[in-house]
Amino acid sequence: MPIFIWVAQTKKGKTLKGELEAADEKIALSQLKRRNLTVTKIKPKPKDIFENVAFMQPKVTKKDIVIFTRQFSTMIDAGLPLVQGLNILAEQNENVTFKRILKAITKDVEGGSTLGEALGKHPKQFDDLFVNLVAAGEVGGILDTILQRLAAYIEKAEKLKSQIKGAMTYPIVVVAIAILVIAVILVFVIPVFEDMFSSFGSALPVPTQIVVAMSNFLKSNIHWVLLGIIGLVVAFKQYRKSKGGRRTTDAISLKLPVFGDLLRKSAVARFTRTLGTMIQSGVPILDALEIVAKTSGNVILEEVIFDVRASIAEGQTIAEPLGETDIFPRMVVQMISVGEATGALDTMLEKIADFYDDEVDAAVEALTSMLEPLLMVFLGGSIGGLVVAMYLPIFKMAAAMG
Secondary structure (H helix, E strand, C coil): CCEEEEEEECCCCCEEEEEEECCCHHHHHHHHHHCCCEEEEEEECCCCCCCCCHHHCCCCCHHHHHHHHHHHHHHHHCCCCHHHHHHHHHHHCCCHHHHHHHHHHHHHHHCCCCHHHHHHCCCCCCCHHHHHHHHHHHHHCCHHHHHHHHHHHHHHHHHHHHHHHHHHHHHHHHHHHHHHHHHHHHHHHHHHHHHHHCCCCCCCCHHHHHHHHHHHHHHHHHHHHHHHHHHHHHHHHHHHHCHHHHHHHHHHHHHCCCHHHHHHHHHHHHHHHHHHHHHHCCCCHHHHHHHHHHCCCCHHHHHHHHHHHHHHHCCCCCHHHHHCCCCCCHHHHHHHHHHHHHCCHHHHHHHHHHHHHHHHHHHHHHHHHHHHHHHHHHHHHHHHHHHHHHHHHHHHHHHHHC
């Protein structure tokens, strides 16, 4: 259906603007009049020529999801019907992609689908965790509470994710810049010195000869070097997409010095918070573990959680199979065991998640403090080494003249 852009005034004289989806302009006007609005301007919205080009459309961010979840929770708590709340949120949303998704969800709910089923048709924006918790909230009649929990969960999960990303990105960016600077020196600066050294007529020092050879190699083969780097990146991505490749790289990442410990702590925090949120929301433990495994983000952890699920299905506790893995520390296993014994597993999982969130904070801070001097030594050593190698012949010539 076409979309109309409208401008109208309320009875108090306040000017409002918005968009409305209707079969034609007459129906759009009647809908606005039913809202007690005096329409001053209405026209069809111009079509977006890039509407069907996916990469040209704005993405739905986690922030968009959190805002939608909190606002929707408030509306339901205030007693608004689902369809009316979805309509309001769709109309006021500025992200055209998310607006289109919300309208599709509204249409599905109007057609008789549950909210969980409607959300499940958009897995890129609403994952299994979100859909299943909403479904549990609908069945239990606590949808507003579930949505509030979901919003809090997403915010904490994104904070954790950004911390890990920041810890990983910082050294990669610094090393990449250092390599770029060294490449520029080798390609553009060293040849100038080489021309000057050729007039000396004497053998160059070994470090200088090595740097000059590197410069000549890079100048002659720079296209092959670039193609090789691109090829390695593409090959790694393809390898990572395969089942065996994903498993190997995930296993290696957990065993990396320093970074592996950080990833393990973040995995524990994510697992406990996700499982705690689902149990607290009334999702059965076996269903919850299946969803937690699928959203774990690490194949090794996913396999461990499925093993835990299989053990629970056979009558064991959660703590028993977790204790047999090397991912979960003994303290975590013992706290989960106490939570199961006291019937407060969801509360205990939340406490573990909060504790490991703080642990990740401390680990990221320690990692940054450790990396800064190491990166400075790397930068100073590599670039300073090039400069010294280039000035050695000048020092040698000055000593000879003296």
